[in-house]
Amino acid sequence: xxxxxxxxxxxxxxxxxxxxxLWPSLAMLDQEGFLSDNLRIISVAREDCGTEVCVDRxxxxxxxxxxxxxxxxxxxxxxxxxxxxxxxxxxxDWGSKLKAELGDPDTLDIVFFLSxxxxxxxxxxEHIEKAGLNKAPNRVIIEKPIGRDLATSKVINDSVAHAxxxxxxxxxxxxxxxxxxxxxxxxxxxxxxxxxxWNSQSIDHIQITIAETxxxxxxxxxxxEYGAIRDMLQNHLLQLLCLLAMEPPSALTSDALRDxxxxxxxxxxxxxxxxxxxxxxxxxxxxxxxxxxPVAGYxxxxxxxxxxxxxxxxKAEIANWRWAGTPIYMRTGKCLPSRTTExxxxxKPLPHSIFGPEAQxxxxxxxxxxxxDISLTLMNKAPGLTSExxxxxxxxxxxxxxxxxxxxxxxxxxxxxxxxERLILDxxxxxxxxxxxxxxxxxxxxxxxxxxxxxxxxxxxPQKYPAGTFGPVSAFSLIxxxxxxxxxx
Ligand code: NAD
Numbered sequence: 483x484x485x486x487x488x489x490x491x492x493x494x495x496x497x498x499x500x501x502x503x504l505w506p507s508l509a510m511l512d513q514e515g516f517l518s519d520n521l522r523i524i525s526v527a528r529e530d531c532g533t534e535v536c537v538d539r540x541x542x543x544x545x546x547x548x549x550x551x552x553x554x555x556x557x558x559x560x561x562x563x564x565x566x567x568x569x570x571x572x573x574x575d576w577g578s579k580l581k582a583e584l585g586d587p588d589t590l591d592i593v594f595f596l597s598x599x600x601x602x603x604x605x606x607x608e609h610i611e612k613a614g615l616n617k618a619p620n621r622v623i624i625e626k627p628i629g630r631d632l633a634t635s636k637v638i639n640d641s642v643a644h645a646x647x648x649x650x651x652x653x654x655x656x657x658x659x660x661x662x663x664x665x666x667x668x669x670x671x672x673x674x675x676x677x678x679x680w681n682s683q684s685i686d687h688i689q690i691t692i693a694e695t696x697x698x699x700x701x702x703x704x705x706x707e708y709g710a711i712r713d714m715l716q717n718h719l720l721q722l723l724c725l726l727a728m729e730p731p732s733a734l735t736s737d738a739l740r741d742x743x744x745x746x747x748x749x750x751x752x753x754x755x756x757x758x759x760x761x762x763x764x765x766x767x768x769x770x771x772x773x774x775x776p777v778a779g780y781x782x783x784x785x786x787x788x789x790x791x792x793x794x795x796x797k798a799e800i801a802n803w804r805w806a807g808t809p810i811y812m813r814t815g816k817c818l819p820s821r822t823t824e825x826x827x828x829x830k831p832l833p834h835s836i837f838g839p840e841a842q843x844x845x846x847x848x849x850x851x852x853x854x855d856i857s858l859t860l861m862n863k864a865p866g867l868t869s870e871x872x873x874x875x876x877x878x879x880x881x882x883x884x885x886x887x888x889x890x891x892x893x894x895x896x897x898x899x900x901x902x903e904r905l906i907l908d909x910x911x912x913x914x915x916x917x918x919x920x921x922x923x924x925x926x927x928x929x930x931x932x933x934x935x936x937x938x939x940x941x942x943x944p945q946k947y948p949a950g951t952f953g954p955v956s957a958f959s960l961i962x963x964x965x966x967x968x969x970x971x
Contacts, residue, residue, distance in 0.1 A: 486591035486619070488521045488910065489584060493606060494597035495525030495566065496536065499625065503656075504597060505540045506547040507902040512563070513556040516907050524583060525566040536566035551897045571598070571605045577613030584615070592620040593909050600627060604641035611645040621650035623909050623917075626717050628653060630708060631934070632927035639920050652909045653918040657718045659901030662854040664916070666725045667734075669856065676846075677730070679829070682808040686843065689811045689826040689961075689968055690722055693818040695773040697949070698792065702784055709790040714814040716930045720747065721918065722825060723810065727800055736915035740922060747925035751799040758936035763945070763957035765793030765815060770949030772817040777949035791944040792816045795957035796933070797964075811961050811968065817949035823850035826969050837861075840874040845969065856881040 490508070494500055511517050525536055541561055545552060567583050569576045584590060592615060596603055603624060610616045624642060629635025642651055657663055670676055679685070692714055698705040705713065724743035731738040753761050766788070768779040780792055793815030800810065827846040835841040845859040857880040864873040908916055936942075945954035952958075952971055961967055 496527040530568035577609035607645040765954040766944035767817040768946040
């Protein structure tokens with residue numbers, strides 16, 4: 483689309499997500515030379531604040547995030563690209579007014595980012611379509627939540643699909659924009675040493691944890707309708723699982739990758755009323771201490787009783803030739819003791835140890851937070867002389883990823899990229915490999931809906947856990963029943 487002028491239309495440009503993530507991402511892409519010289523950026527929102535005020539707010543948002551790395555020249559060039567247009571999705575002239583601002587659509591290559599409530603996707607896509615702004619090559623980026631179950635996700639996807647074909651619908655899961663997550667594909671399919679062992683013969687189990695120290699704070703209204711399984715597990719946790727468990731794709735193309743991911747989701751063994759009690763744990767934080775503060779508890783914050791879980795742990799199994807019999811322990815929650823996102827690939831013990839019990843099984847730790855790092859624990863001879871033969875000690879072989887972030891110059895500390903930077907750049911380039919295809923969303927909901935139904939059938943309410951702990955006792959039992967433990971609890 484080189485002949486067309488690129489336009490990035492950020493709908494919801496004055497919102498929280500836009501200010502914290504999207505504008506700083508765009509500004510850094512610009513500073514690093516990734517945006518074409520003639521790219522225009524249109525901020526669209528209900529607020530009639532005018533371009534000048536809006537751009538000042540954007541400038542502040544960028545400097546508060548990346549002040550140390552921005553230069554006044556780059557920021558000033560970035561600000562000049564932006565125009566703010568006040569448009570209310572409830573008004574019929576939304577599309578015509580935007581079109582008047584944009585100019586002749588046949589000369590443009592437009593990327594819409596809908597950073598608004600999903601309830602606005604339908605009216606906004608209708609406005610876009612009515613104004614004729616939906617035609618190829620134009621595309622749309624949408625954010626979660628894509629529904630709260632399979633049925634509502636279909637309604638949302640249908641309303642977007644009316645205006646934009648599937649290959650021009652970019653569903654963001656920002657976990658897919660993280661360096662380490664992308665590196666998973668490189669690690670698995672760019673090396674010979676892992677793939678032959680990457681199966682139930684050599685791997686004992688997999689652990690995936692996404693732990694947050696914060697509570698729900700001002701998102702309570704939204705969160706109470708969703709809970710941890712819908713807010714985090716249906717999307718982020720399952721996306722990580724897909725990349726870990728998928729078969730080697732035939733190529734690095736978007737459909738080849740996503741074909742393999744969706745097969746993982748479809749192979750997840752159903753959790754039903756018969757097995758839900760032994761394979762899942764639901765928790766809700768009560769009073770305690772988390773994130774450096776006393777916490778009153780979820781229900782106290784809400785001011786009324788609630789059956790929403792703020793913690794979920796699941797023992798899953800992928801029923802296919804590679805993975806049958808390998809448990810996958812996933813957990814996520816709020817008000818937990820540490821902010822960690824990590825994946826543990828726990829290898830099986832040696833078939834026979836000539837060193838006795840000192841020989842521990844190998845472990846591959848893939849950490850996304852607080853630092854991005856990949857390390858492999860190997861057994862090594864404890865150095866030096868002993869009078870009783872050879873002793874072993876575990877040694878961590880670390881692929882420190884800090885260099886991946888080190889694009890700083892002039893002695894500044896390395897800048898941590900926002901995952902949205904890569905994803906926005908991919909969307910501008912029309913590359914949807916790291917975006918979630920509709921059938922993935924639907925396969926994930928199908929599995930999650932089954933769990934929620936089983937909870938309902940068994941009347942399985944969330945158990946209280948003190949804020950600042952790793953969930954209710956039932957969560958630990960999932961792995962302890964298999965004689966294991968979460969590796970760093
Ligand atoms: P927000 O309420 O802060 O901002 C909403 C934006 O939508 C504002 O710019 C507002 O002007 C615009 N808007 C609202 N009603 C409108 C209307 N009738 N017509 C035109 N514009 C209208 O919301 P947010 O927190 O930025 O979230 C945006 C979306 O991203 C939501 O779907 C949210 O669930 C999702 N999301 C947010 C976060 C986050 O960290 N904030 C994280 C993940 C997903």
